[in-house]
Amino acid sequence: MRQRTVFDESWYRVSRSQVRLLPGVEMIRQMFRGEPWYVVCDKLGHRFFRVRPAAYRFICYLEDASSVEEAWERALEIDPHDAPGQGEVVQLLSQLYQSGLLRSDQAADIDALEDAKMREDKQKQKQRFSSLLFLKIRLFNPDPFLRKTLSLFAWLFTPVGALLWTLVFIWGALALIENWSEFADTSRSILGWSNLPYLYLSLIITKVLHEFGHAYACRRYGREVPEMGIMLLVFNPLPYVDASSCYAFARKYQRVIVGIAGMAVELFVAAIAVKVWAEGADGIMTRVAYNVAITASVGALLFNLNPLLRFDGYHILCDLLETPNLQGRSQSLMGWWVNKKIFKIDPGPIPTTSRREQVGFTCYFFASWVYRFLLMIGILIFVSKQFMILGMILALIFCVVWVFLPPFKGFKYLFFSPKLMNRRMRAIGIVTCFLAVVFAFLAFFPMPYSFRSEGIVKSADFQHVYTSSPGRIAKLVTPSGTMVEAGQVLVQLTNQELEHEGELIRIERERAQLLMHQDRSEQGTQLAGLKAFLKALDSRQAALNAQLESLVVRAPIAGRWISDQLHEVTGSVVPRxxxxxxxxxxxxxxxxAVVHQRDAGRFSLVDSELKIYGQEGETLKLTEIEAIPAGQDDLPSAALGVAGGGSAGVAPDQQGGGSATETYFQVRGKINMTEASAPQHGQRGVARFPLPKTPLLRQWTHAIRQFFQQEYQL
Structure with missing residues (x-):
């Protein structure tokens, strides 16, 4: 049940005024969660306000009443349960007055509204300062152009257009799947200096098309698009259009289509760009197409579709949930909770209508705040790596906006807000104790501490199977995956050269024996030489027999025989x-495990934990840990290099794995298996090595210092 305040201290200043809406103000009925709402549309100033049915009826009563008080009393008489309180009436009139939508017989009677307008102007100035990284500069009115060209694109918002979009999207997706490896390889140079002009040009192209998608969708359903200009997003000029008139659409699907239109255009363009890149020859056209595909898909999926940012996804979510002003109401709810539960003052009516909304708004508030903070940190790191001076300027701005400004607002409210007049000392004491407890917890309370290292799983006893002699693979005697015993035949090779050599040895032996028989019957002068020759033939035969025996490849130890791709090369010749x-x-x-130099100094040989990729739900124990003290450059497996899916950097000439770009230390441990575990030889995993318990503040300080040392060599 929504609470309301019946009386208000500013009521006397507006109660006797005769107030009317200006002619031409439009009121549109909308449905939210089965309840009617009304949108007050300012066609000239392009402002839109959603009001409840009770407020709408009160506005209607104003048209016939001689004063605000008479209209309010009439609302109480007709519907005392849902009639707005005096505070709600003052707030409603304030919003309408600030927008220039009211006319009054006595301007002096609405001084309270003028005060509210001044407060809002100050708030807007603060918002402009806090939104310094998202400034908007208006350039022109695109609506006349949209009206003239609407007939060219209106059919795209029909089932035929939806079918065309789907076919083109599938067409581009198939091309991307077929060329994915090459597409991923090309992305490694996306931030290279030579590619930056193409990347920025592609970004401008996709964003212009994105904004025109919103504009044509809004105009398609009959609403004006009065403004187009440039938005300085982190000092980067990008186009924007004002399609806020879509708020006045009575049907929800129309508002959702306007929100989706920009992303749909980007994905449509991305699909075509992928096909152009895949089919075209190397040149400027293909480079631009590749960058268009990247900017269109990444921008649409990661930013515009994300409801935690106030972009298209946010407005679409508000319409789908039928919850207007989701972010503002979640912030208001947090302020209401603080005042009500902590400072113990009356904050007025709660800005929600149900327990479900309270939970949803609370979760959205924290999720959006954390995501926006992390996004700002990511932007700062990315920019500073490319342009250090610009990164330092952004860091200063972020410190003001995110570090100094919120506490300043909080302390200003704490020490000067009239709401805390009779409870100020109690509120200051609560905040002081809270900050002291938080600082003490972060600075002095020991918490679990550890670091993680990537590594490779290997069998405790395993051996590679090699060919001792060259030959042609004739037969796979034992299929891959079979358990074998030591000495069991695995593969049968053939070698015609060795067979021919055996035949030659046999012929030479027969010839030598005939010569010996002949020499004995005559003088016997060659007998000694022939015996030596036969002895040499015996040695050759023994060596040949060993080589022929090695053509039968046997298991060196007992275990599981693994040779996944050998069946594909059956019949081919393999060297020794x-x-x-x-x-x-x-x-x-x-x-x-591969332990970096920065962690080697604090490493201790204690039992640790292990998670294997693909089996993250099972935590295994590592025991009998030993470290190799000498630094190494050769990775224990190519799978740990970036080319093999790992995180270790490898030398430019070693992309297949091997030589790492920085020296590391190897740490080995025995895996204690459980019934549910199924490790496989060659799998990658991550080991967590525990360290002595340390307060969180020291942990964070150490991590930040390591980050700056690694990324900026500071």
Whole structure:
């Protein structure tokens, strides 16, 4: 049940005024969650206010009443349960007056509204300062152009247009899937200096099309688009249009279509750009197409669609949930909770209508605040890596907006707000105790501390299977994945050269034996030489037999025979020393972690925890941990390099894995397996190594210092 305040201290200043809406103000009925609301539309100033049915009826009573008080008393007489209180009436009249929508017989009677207008002007100035990174500069009115060209694009908002969009999107998605590896490889150079002009040009193209998508959708359903200009987003000029008139649409689906239109245009353009890039030859056109695909898809999916930012996704969510002003009401609810539950003052009516809204607004407030803060930090880090001076300027602005301004507002409210007049000392004491407790907890209370390192799972006993002699793969005797015993035949090779050599040895042996028989029957002068020759043939035969025996590849140890791709090369010739697969025992596994130099100094050989990729729900224990003290450059597995899916940087000539870009230390530990665990040889995982408990403030300070040392060499 919505609370309301019946009486208000400013009522005497407006009660005797005769107030009317200006001619031409439009009132539109909308439905939210089955309840009617009314939108007050200012066609000249392009402002829109949603009011409840009770406020709408009060506005209607003003037309026939001789004073504000008479209209209010009539509202109480007709509907005493839902009639607005005096405070709500003053607030409603204040909003309408600030927008220039009221006419009064006595201007002096609305001094309270003038005071409210001055307060709002000050608030707008503060908002402009806090929105320094999101300034808007109006350039022209695009509505005449939209009216003349609407017939060219109106059909896109029909089922035929939706079908065309779907087909083009699928067409582009299939092209992206077919060329994904090349697309991902090209993205590594997206921020290169040579590509930045193409990237920025593509960003301008996609954003212009995005804004025109909103504009044509709004005009398609009959509303004016009065403004188009440039928005300085983090000092980066981007186009924008004012499509706020869509708030006046009576039907929800029309408002949602206007919100989706910009993203739909971007994804449509991205699909075409992907196809142009995939089919075109290397050149300026393909480079621009690739950058258009990146900016259109990333901008649409990660920013505009995100409801935690006040972009398209936010307004779409408000319409779908039928909850207007979601962010503002969530902030008002937080202020209401603080005043009501902590400062113990009467904050007025709660800005929600149900327990469900209270939970939803609270979750949205914290989620949006955290996301926006992290987004600002991400922008700051990205810009500072490219342009240090600009990054320092942004850091200063962020410190003012996010670090100094919120506490300043809070302390100003705490020490000077009239609402805390009789409870100021109590409120100051509560805030002081709260800050002291938070600081003491962060600075002195020990908390669990650890660091993480990526590594590779290996069988405790495994051996690679190599070819001892060159040959052609004739037969896979044992399929991959089979448990084998030591000495079991795995692969059968053939080598015609060795077979021919065996035939030659046999012929030479027969010839030598005939010569010996002949020499014995005559003089016997060549007998000694022939015996030496036969002995040499025996040595050659023994070596040949060993080579022929090695053509039968056997398991070196007992375990599981793994050779996933050997069946694809059956019949081909393999050289000597070629790896055919591995045989790994399944009696135990070890984990080899890569520990960076920055963590090596605080490492201790205690039992740790392990999570394996693909089996994150199971936490395993690492015991019998040992460290190799010498720094190394060769990775224990190519899977740990960036090319193999890991996070370790590798040298430019070692993209397949191998030599790391920085020296690291190896740490090995035995994996204690459980019934639910199923580690596999070669899987990547992350080990968590515990450290002595440390207060959070020291942990954060150490992490920030490491970040600056690593990224900026400070």
């Amino acid at each position: 020393g070629q790896t055919l697969g591995i045989v790994r025992a399944e009696t135990g596994y070890v984990f080899t």
